Amino acid sequence: MTATTDPSPAKPAPLITADTRAFWDACAQGVLTFQRCTACGHVQFPPRPFCVSCRADGPVTERSAGLGTVHSHTIVHRAPTPAFKADVPYILALVDFDEGFRLMAALRDCPPADARIDLRVRVVFEPMAGGGALPQVRPLLE
């Protein structure tokens, strides 16, 4: 529990499960995916083997265009763990992608003063130290 004395402050990698393996494999290829129910059309994230709206099995995986809108954001000045200390200040956002699902992501390449609700953003993929890629966002240049 003594994260402050951890000699190797590596950022935590996503703890991938059987539900999310395909999502992270797609991220590694630079593709953002979400699920849509074939029975009722409900869009959901994160992936799971059933629809939370109508309970039908087997929602299908679809490819997102990677465009979204900032629902809310914060500028983090105090890192939760030493692994993120070098990054502060960094912007975290909740992003509503156009297909109808929400993701948390860091808002990159954006001066803190320009961060705002309703900002249009595009997904970018950042390689992780241990392999794979993390979806983040940057302002969409019109």
Next chain:
Amino acid sequence: MKPVIAGVADTAVGRLEGVSCMALHAEAAAAALADANLRPSDVDGVLCAYSLAEPHLMLSSVFNEYFGIAPSYSAAVQAGGATACALVMQAAALVRAGICRNVLAVCADNRLSGLGRGGAVAALAEVGHPQFERPYGMSIPAAYALVARRWMHERGTAPDDFARQLAAIAVTQRGHAHRHPNAQARDPLTMEQALSARMIADPLRLFDCCLVSDGGAAVVVSAVDAAADRSDRAVSILGYGQMNTHEHVFAMPSLTDFGCRQSAAQAFAMAGLTPSDIDVAEIYDSFTITLLAELESIGFFPKGEAGPAILDGALDLDGTLPCNTHGGLLSYAHSGAAGGMFHIVEAVRQLRGEADRRQVAGAETAFVHGDGGILSAHCSLILGRA
């Protein structure tokens, strides 16, 4: 059988070097039983929470063994900041069902001396989603800051006005804590200090965030006839309710309206009361925004009016809704599930007229609320002078 709160107690709070998590549990439990005029052997139900500093899969069994009791019913509940209220709700249900006659609900943690502030912040960040939040460096203050920003946006509050509303909560509660001899943070706090404190997660500054503490608290819920010899001090449990809408911030159905609306509505319906009937409120305040948002979501203030009312002194001891009269998590203490239990202990003291310099004159009804996660799990209680 009708349940009542027969006894309450808390330990010292702050940095308590050299005391184990279980010793804090035992100290709070023994004092609450003494307050209820009960012996440890009278306890037939035990409800515990969790510990970050000394975690165990079966904390209630660990406590029973350590304390030296063998209750017929025992369970540990983990619902974050909703836990303490949930324990009292469950204890009341156990008594009402005739399963138990004296239920001891006890919470403690030594997360300040056991983990340090940095360690506690890191341990708490673990509640973030292991795939879709933690890898992004989401702290708990950051999650609440996302709520705060959206709240400000939807209410149309200017950033400076919003900052002043949040600061007023911190300053008001520090004033309450100053009147409590045991509070961890009793030094006076001014609006200027609060507004210029270092930023943690914009727009939340240092004094918008709760303390990290050691400490414990306990509540004894008894059948009314088991508590008869202390009936002058027993407190009635008039209503309770819960609501659970999500766990993670990215999955919140709304960033401005929460399950506290439904949990409070259940409790008020059961009690046959409305928010305007409440004399004193002890509402979860992990962050200033938590309280501001819940005050409106529960219905104590119309939409957009809580902030200005707080600036006008609504939460003062002589205000329209005296709130967090011990200082709350922001200024009294926050030691895990016990943090929420301090709210319950304070409500009971207010109803008994034992709150000394913090006493709300003539307090007969109290509303207590706890929420866990990121406004995820909610539990409300309504207590009354017996």
